[in-house]
Amino acid sequence: MVDVPLHITSMWLPRYMDDPATTGSLGAGVVIRPGVKLTVRLGGKESSVGLINQVLAKFNVDAIVSYESPVELGVGYGMSAALTLGTAVGVAALLGRSVIEAAKVAHVVEVENRTGLGDVIAEYYGGGIEVRVRPGPPGVGLLDRVPYPEDLVVLTVDLGRGSTPTMLRELANKLNEIGPRYIEKMINEPTYENFVSLSREFSREIGFLTRDIEGRLSPCTRYADTYYVKKGVLVILTHEEEQLTQCLGEIGIAARRFVISNEGLKIVLRDQ
Numbered sequence: 001m002v003d004v005p006l007h008i009t010s011m012w013l014p015r016y017m018d019d020p021a022t023t024g025s026l027g028a029g030v031v032i033r034p035g036v037k038l039t040v041r042l043g044g045k046e047s048s049v050g051l052i053n054q055v056l057a058k059f060n061v062d063a064i065v066s067y068e069s070p071v072e073l074g075v076g077y078g079m080s081a082a083l084t085l086g087t088a089v090g091v092a093a094l095l096g097r098s099v100i101e102a103a104k105v106a107h108v109v110e111v112e113n114r115t116g117l118g119d120v121i122a123e124y125y126g127g128g129i130e131v132r133v134r135p136g137p138p139g140v141g142l143l144d145r146v147p148y149p150e151d152l153v154v155l156t157v158d159l160g161r162g163s164t165p166t167m168l169r170e171l172a173n174k175l176n177e178i179g180p181r182y183i184e185k186m187i188n189e190p191t192y193e194n195f196v197s198l199s200r201e202f203s204r205e206i207g208f209l210t211r212d213i214e215g216r217l218s219p220c221t222r223y224a225d226t227y228y229v230k231k232g233v234l235v236i237l238t239h240e241e242e243q244l245t246q247c248l249g250e251i252g253i254a255a256r257r258f259v260i261s262n263e264g265l266k267i268v269l270r271d272q
Helices: 050-059 079-095 099-113 119-125 164-170 172-188 192-206 211-223 241-250
Strands: 002-015 024-042 063-068 129-134 142-146 153-158 226-230 233-238 256-260
Touching: 002 079, 002 119, 002 172, 002 192, 002 226, 002 233, 024 079, 024 119, 024 172, 024 192, 050 063, 050 079, 050 099, 063 079, 079 099, 079 119, 099 119, 119 129, 119 142, 129 172, 153 241, 164 172, 172 192, 192 226, 211 226, 211 233, 211 241, 233 241
Parallel strands: none
Antiparallel strands: 002 024, 024 063, 024 129, 024 256, 129 142, 153 233, 153 256, 226 233
16 A cells, blocks of 8 residues: 655746656645555556556556545646556555656656646655755655644645646746746745745735635634645645634635645555
8 A cells, every 4th residue: 555645736837858757846835644545456457547557557567556535636636646656656566666766657657747747756755845946756856844833734625626737838938937936935945934925925926816715715814824726726724723614614615634744655565
């Protein structure tokens, strides 16, 4: 079994190279649990998830991959990366292959499909609140970690689903315009205070955090350290969970609860 955390980026700047293995993103985000738990068994039939089949094809193996996830694909939780990473690492563990090389395979599949650029490295290493200071997969890219309050909790609200390739294409010019400014500030001063302010501002400027969303959320923001939107998920960081949850309920918003995870992926081998 492979236990992979989820990852919700708060700000990012794509970095495309000729080689998918060196393509990635600079940026920052939160690594959270519960995540995706995958069971991989060699042999069997094709998966219903295309990304999983592409990973298996790169290893030239057949396998049965089953998984449990608290969230759906296409919302913004980095779930596609969790599926590719968990599948690749699970197969590698069964074959006695390098786990970090398997993570590179997962990253390449993500890049080739434009389903993610920085989620694999964040989910592989963990780190709680991470800053991606060099793009690429594990072994190529580089992460820094941001210290954060011990009692911090992450609440999320699903707003809708969307296509990551479409999002990356439509936002390409805007990301290149505003991304460097935010990323430079975050890398130069990787503090919790900076993450809190820059995440919200980036989310507003990129167009995810709309006035309508902020207006609806406004009665409860006094209980939040920060909040931002990535694609189709509203993320709220708080150390006043009880008050915030009650307030959200009073305005008709049901939130999911996650904890920030310092751990990356975990492997538990079982008899086949």
